[in-house]
Amino acid sequence: MASNKSFPCAIILFSSIVFLINSSNAMPPFNVQRYGARGYGKTDSTEPFLTAWSLPCGSEAQAMVYIPHGTYLVRNLVFSGPCKNIITFKIDGKLVAPKTTGSISFSWCNNVLLSGLTSLNSQNIHVTVHHSSNVRIQNIRIRAPTRSPNTDGIIVQSSSGVTISRGVIGTGDDCIALNQGSVNIWIERVHCGPGHGISIGSLGDHADEEGVKNVTVTNSVFTKTRNGVRIKSWARPSSGFVRNVVFRNLVMRNVDKWSDICKHKGTSRTPIAVKLDCSGSHHCTGIRLKNINLTYMKGSTTSFCKNAHGRASGVVVPMNCSSKFECDEAFGLN
Numbered sequence: 001m002a003s004n005k006s007f008p009c010a011i012i013l014f015s016s017i018v019f020l021i022n023s024s025n026a027m028p029p030f031n032v033q034r035y036g037a038r039g040y041g042k043t044d045s046t047e048p049f050l051t052a053w054s055l056p057c058g059s060e061a062q063a064m065v066y067i068p069h070g071t072y073l074v075r076n077l078v079f080s081g082p083c084k085n086i087i088t089f090k091i092d093g094k095l096v097a098p099k100t101t102g103s104i105s106f107s108w109c110n111n112v113l114l115s116g117l118t119s120l121n122s123q124n125i126h127v128t129v130h131h132s133s134n135v136r137i138q139n140i141r142i143r144a145p146t147r148s149p150n151t152d153g154i155i156v157q158s159s160s161g162v163t164i165s166r167g168v169i170g171t172g173d174d175c176i177a178l179n180q181g182s183v184n185i186w187i188e189r190v191h192c193g194p195g196h197g198i199s200i201g202s203l204g205d206h207a208d209e210e211g212v213k214n215v216t217v218t219n220s221v222f223t224k225t226r227n228g229v230r231i232k233s234w235a236r237p238s239s240g241f242v243r244n245v246v247f248r249n250l251v252m253r254n255v256d257k258w259s260d261i262c263k264h265k266g267t268s269r270t271p272i273a274v275k276l277d278c279s280g281s282h283h284c285t286g287i288r289l290k291n292i293n294l295t296y297m298k299g300s301t302t303s304f305c306k307n308a309h310g311r312a313s314g315v316v317v318p319m320n321c322s323s324k325f326e327c328d329e330a331f332g333l334n
Helices: 046-057
Strands: 010-014 040-044 063-067 071-073 077-080 087-091 094-096 103-107 110-115 118-120 127-130 133-143 154-157 159-170 176-178 182-192 198-203 212-223 229-233 242-255 264-268 272-277 284-296 302-306 308-317
Touching: 046 063, 046 077, 046 087, 103 110, 127 133, 127 159, 154 159, 154 182, 176 182, 182 198, 198 212, 198 242, 229 242, 272 284
Parallel strands: 040 071, 063 087, 071 094, 103 127, 110 133, 118 133, 127 154, 133 159, 154 176, 159 182, 176 198, 182 212, 198 229, 212 242, 242 264, 264 284, 272 302, 284 308
Antiparallel strands: 010 077, 010 103
């Protein structure tokens, strides 16, 4: 975790189990045990952790906070900046939160790398990124029970330049959710499932809302999720928007439904494999469907389109805007 000199950064750990990579440092590690942390899982180690953060935060040199092997019981941890240089966390142990809390949150942070994290059974969202820029999340494993509500894997909001790659995420809610103000987002090599899939939104909660744009989800696999990829918004007046979204090279394995897609293959758990259901006053435009092949395990698949405009090319199964549904606008085939 790193904070830039010119940006305040609050890193909030309500964590379960976390592992972070090492990096080169100019100072000896700030070992939390040196400040009183005990790795037996019974003693409250919150204050030693905060001390191990505050000392390097005030230093001019790059530094590392080190959590050695062991189990550490902590309450809510807020690591606040701005710091004078980059701080790296290396966590070889386990952080155990009280049963009433859970999440790791990056707020007002710049130039963040979160790698090698494992988060288990958080009571709420596992990782949150908001009002931050240039954030890389990679090689992560997130797990929560299938029927655990609001246990999203990663939520991004009001942030730009976020890359999420090489992750295995299974939760009771969205694997990844991109909310208002998410700009320049790249998601690749994510294995999602179980859960609700990867979502943009819900949007439209407020009349004055930031838009979402320049999003790519690619080379990922969805297994037994409620949805694949989707864009969802409330049908109410709002300044929010969604633009320049690409979903490509995605594999669906026994997925309920998915929409707004480009170049995918897989199986659907329901006969409606593609659903594009847009507002009558604000149609969805510029949609491109290409090389889609979705099958239904119990028969043929169908699609549903309403107020959706665009083109399809290549092999598209199911055929867009099936005649079984009342469609306001069919796609043109190249």
